[in-house]
Amino acid sequence: MNKVLNFTLIGRSGSGKGTQAKLLMKHFGNLFYLATGDLFRDLSNANSDTSIRIKKILKEGGLPFDDLASALWMHELAYNLKEDQGFILDGAPRRVNEAQTLDRFLDFLERKETTFNLLIDISRQEAHDRLSKRRICKKCGRLIPWVGEFKELKTCDKCNGELTTRADDTFEAINSRLDFYDNRVIKVVEFYETQNRLIKINGEQSIEDVFNDILKALK
Numbered sequence: 001m002n003k004v005l006n007f008t009l010i011g012r013s014g015s016g017k018g019t020q021a022k023l024l025m026k027h028f029g030n031l032f033y034l035a036t037g038d039l040f041r042d043l044s045n046a047n048s049d050t051s052i053r054i055k056k057i058l059k060e061g062g063l064p065f066d067d068l069a070s071a072l073w074m075h076e077l078a079y080n081l082k083e084d085q086g087f088i089l090d091g092a093p094r095r096v097n098e099a100q101t102l103d104r105f106l107d108f109l110e111r112k113e114t115t116f117n118l119l120i121d122i123s124r125q126e127a128h129d130r131l132s133k134r135r136i137c138k139k140c141g142r143l144i145p146w147v148g149e150f151k152e153l154k155t156c157d158k159c160n161g162e163l164t165t166r167a168d169d170t171f172e173a174i175n176s177r178l179d180f181y182d183n184r185v186i187k188v189v190e191f192y193e194t195q196n197r198l199i200k201i202n203g204e205q206s207i208e209d210v211f212n213d214i215l216k217a218l219k
């Protein structure tokens with residue numbers, strides 16, 4: 001069995017998965033990081049029949065067929081993940097068949113027992129608040145989350161620039177992302193939960209407390 005630790009990060013948009021991923025990488029080092037959102041954005045910038053369709057989906061909403069996300073992260077892991085290296089999947093799996101594909105891959109890599117599925121749990125209302133109220137710096141582009149002490153910021157804490165809300169954080173876009181979680185991702189949560197393979201973390205606390213709870217749960 002491979003002894004390195006691997007993580008999947010599951011949670012509603014706005015739960016802070018990306019932030020916790022960064023903290024995990026800092027803490028454990030040598031983790032290969034993969035965000036499915038980034039993979040789809042990269043694909044949309046390629047020059048292919050598929051990329052044209054993905055570009056449209058990213059812009060107008062909708063879903064690619066079920067296997068595409070799996071194909072993308074599997075390709076990345078298959079080509080890049082070193083034997084002594086763990087990985088973080090940020091935002092995957094988001095469908096049950098994707099979770100099953102990942103399980104087969106983990107079996108093959110002998111990493112199933114060392115892979116922790118972390119649910120950063122926040123309510124739909126909390127997610128909605130965070131997504132609609134989070135702000136972005138006009139000057140440096142830093143995204144300021146609507147959480148903890150960041151709520152009090154009047155200007156950017158990095159460059160002092162003016163803060164504004166994001167244009168793509170519209171009511172419809174936010175609701176469609178949250179609907180996707182409630183309709184599809186929740187089934188992945190249940191899939192891991194019934195197998196006792198889910199670590200549920202209260203995501204409605206400060207960034208530090210969320211991370212401390214993750215470390216506690218891993219012991």
Ligand SMILES: [Zn+2]
Pocket residue numbers: 137138139140141142156157158159160161
């Ligand atoms: Zn700034």
